[in-house]
Amino acid sequence: xxxxxxxxxxxxxxxxxxxxxRLDVAGKLLASxxxxxxxxxxxxxxxxxxxxxxxxxxxxxxIRREKLYDRDGKNLLDFIDTDRFTLLPNTAGxxxxxxxxxxARMGREILRELGNPGADWVKLEVLGDxxxxxxxxxxxxxxxxxxxxxxxxxLCYTSDCPIMAVRLKSAGAASVMPAAxxxxxxxxxxxxxxxxxxxxYLKSDDPNYPVIIDAGVGTASDVAEVxxxxxxxxxxNTAIAHARDPVMMASAVRHAAIAGxxxxxxxxxxxxxxxxxxxxxxxxxxxxxx
Numbered sequence: 585x586x587x588x589x590x591x592x593x594x595x596x597x598x599x600x601x602x603x604x605x606r607l608d609v610a611g612k613l614l615a616s617x618x619x620x621x622x623x624x625x626x627x628x629x630x631x632x633x634x635x636x637x638x639x640x641x642x643x644x645x646x647i648r649r650e651k652l653y654d655r656d657g658k659n660l661l662d663f664i665d666t667d668r669f670t671l672l673p674n675t676a677g678x679x680x681x682x683x684x685x686x687x688a689r690m691g692r693e694i695l696r697e698l699g700n701p702g703a704d705w706v707k708l709e710v711l712g713d714x715x716x717x718x719x720x721x722x723x724x725x726x727x728x729x730x731x732x733x734x735x736x737x738x739l740c741y742t743s744d745c746p747i748m749a750v751r752l753k754s755a756g757a758a759s760v761m762p763a764a765x766x767x768x769x770x771x772x773x774x775x776x777x778x779x780x781x782x783x784x785y786l787k788s789d790d791p792n793y794p795v796i797i798d799a800g801v802g803t804a805s806d807v808a809e810v811x812x813x814x815x816x817x818x819x820x821n822t823a824i825a826h827a828r829d830p831v832m833m834a835s836a837v838r839h840a841a842i843a844g845x846x847x848x849x850x851x852x853x854x855x856x857x858x859x860x861x862x863x864x865x866x867x868x869x870x871x872x873x874x
Contacts, residue, residue, distance in 0.1 A: 605842060607817050609794050610737035610758035612670065612701060615641040617811070618841045619672065619796065621821025622646075625830060628663040634824055635664070637834035639841075642670040644707055644819065646677065647691035661698070671700045672739065674707035679720070681727035684710045688731055706731060707761070707798075707819075709741045717767040721748050725755060732756035741798050744778040750785050753793070760786060761819065764810065765800030768822040772806040773797075776813065783814050804833070804840035811844025812852070 607614040620640040625631035635643055643664060664671070673691025678684040688706040695703035710727050712720040719742050731738050737758040742748050749760045762782050765771035773779065779797070786793050796817035797810045803823060810818045818841065827833035 605845060607794060608792065609739065609796075609817075610705070612705075614670065614817075616838075616841070617817040617845060618807070618837060619644060619817060619819040620824065620834070621819070622660060622664065623676075623821055624825035628658050628660065630830055631660075631825070632663045634830045634834040635669070637831045637838065638824065639838040641668070642672055642702070644672045644674045644821070645691070647673045647675070647687050647694065666698050666700050670705075671695055671698075671702040672705050672707050673702065675709050675727075677711075678709060679711050679713075679723075681710060681723045681730060684708060684723075684727040685730050685734070688736060689734070692736070704735060705737045705739065705758075707739045707741065708757075718763075719743055721745070724748075725751055728752055728755045728757055739796065744775050744782065746778060746781040746785050749782045753786055759794040759796050759817075761796045761798035763799035764797050764806065767799045769800050770802030770823060771800050772802050773809055773813075774800070779813055779815070803827075804836035807837050807840040808844035808847070811841060812848050814848055 605615070605617060607617045616639050618638055618640045619642045620635055620638045621644045622631055622635070623646060625634065645660065645664075673688065673695060675684040675687045678687055688708070691706060692703050708724065708727055708731065710720050710723040712718050712723075721743070724740065724742060725748075728738050728740050732755060738756065739759040739761055740752045740757040741761045741763070742752055744762045744764075749762055752760050760782070762779060764779070765774040783795055786795055794816040796819055797815045798819040801807060801810065801818060801820040801823050806823070807818050807820070820837065824830050824834045824837060
C-alpha cells in the first residue's frame with residue numbers, strides 16, 4: 585500500500601468516527617492511536633493529569649525495579665488506572681538482548697499479577713550506546729526472535745532503516761516502531777523519505793500492519809505530520825513531560841493526532857508549482873494580462 589494513497593471513503597467502515605481513531609495491535613483494539621510514556625515528569629500527580637489529557641488508552645512503563653518508585657518512594661503504578669490503561673512494559677535502558685529478555689519477562693510477571701491486558705506485550709528497546717540512544721540492530725533482532733518465541737507480542741523500537749524494519753517484521757514483531765529522530769531530541773521527523781519507504785514495505789502485503797512512530801517527536805505539529813504520512817500510531821514521552829505545561833501539551837497532542845489521521849484519510853491535494861484559482865474563471869470582467 586502506498587502511504588500517499590489513503591483508503592477511499594467508498595471502502596467502508598475504516599473511515600467512520602468509531603474506527604478512525606482506534607488502533608489494532610496484535611489483536612488488541614486501542615481506543616487512541618497515541619501511546620504515552622510515564623517517565624520524566626516533575627511529579628507523579630502531573631504524570632497522571634497528562635495521561636488523562638492525552639486521551640491515550642495505552643501507556644509505557646519502564647520495568648526496572650528502581651524505576652517504579654520516585655524519589656519520595658511513591659509507586660508509579662499507584663498513579664495509573666490499570667483498569668483504564670493498557671500497560672506496555674518497555675525494556676528501556678537495556679544494551680544487550682539478554683537483559684532485554686530478562687526485563688520483558690519481569691514486566692510480564694508484574695502485569696499478570698495486576699491482571700492488565702498488556703501482560704504479554706513488550707516495547708522492545710536494545711540500545712547501542714548512551715550518547716545517541718540509537719538501537720543496536722543486531723541485538724534488537726536477536727531479542728525480537730527470542731521474545732516472539734517466548735510468546736510475547738513485540739512492539740519493536742528501531743531506526744528509520746527500511747531494511748531493518750522489514751527484518752523485524754519478518755522476525756514476528758507485532759508492530760515495528762521506527763524513530764522519527766533520536767530519543768528525546770525533539771527534532772521531529774528528520775528523514776521523511778525513509779519513513780515513507782518503511783510504510784510502503786511493511787504494508788505492501790498487509791495494509792493493516794501497525795507502524796508506530798517512536799522517538800524524537802517534539803510538539804503537536806510533529807504528531808500531526810506523523811499521521812499525515814500514513815503512520816498508524818505515535819509514541820511520545822519527552823515532548824509532553826518536558827513541555828512548559830505538560831498537561832496542555834498532552835491535550836494538544838490528542839487533538840493533533842485526530843487532525844493528522846483525518847487529514848491522511850481525507851487525502852491532501854497535490855502540490856503545484858503554480859497557483860490554481862479556487863473560484864470559476866467563467867465571466868471574467870477583463871482578459872488575461874498577456
